[in-house]
Amino acid sequence: MFKRVFLMLVTSLALVAPALAAPGDMNVGLFLAKADALQAKGPMAMFSGDVDLLKAEGKAAAEAYKARLIKERAAGRPSSCPPPGTGLDTNELLGFLRSYSANIRPRVSMKQAMAEFFIKKYPCRR
DSSP states (O other): OHHHHHHHHHHHHHHHHHHHSOTTOSBHHHHHHHHHHHHHHGGGGGGOHHHHHHHHHHHHHHHHHHHHHHHHHHTTOOSOOOOTTOOOOHHHHHHHHHTSOTTTGGGOBHHHHHHHHHHHHSOOOO
């Protein structure tokens, strides 16, 4: 009996753990799966809590990279050089995220992917 209850508890925690991760720590595979599910819902996606979750993930990942870039600039070695006031095109970002192979997506956090996106899109010209 105890063993069965313990296994149920461990399984439940394993399913909940990704939801407890800090914003920006979601992996690319999960982010894309949720984004695809929202797209499939069409206009009804507006009523899903995943909209706010994905916005928070993207915002946290972008803020983490911005903080990193500030430190890099102060050290004189920025990893990218986006122009001031640069916005983020959601479709372009999703396309970049899809460029990761399916077997790598679970190992790449949104923070890492966002950094790689900016580094690729806005290389510094020296």
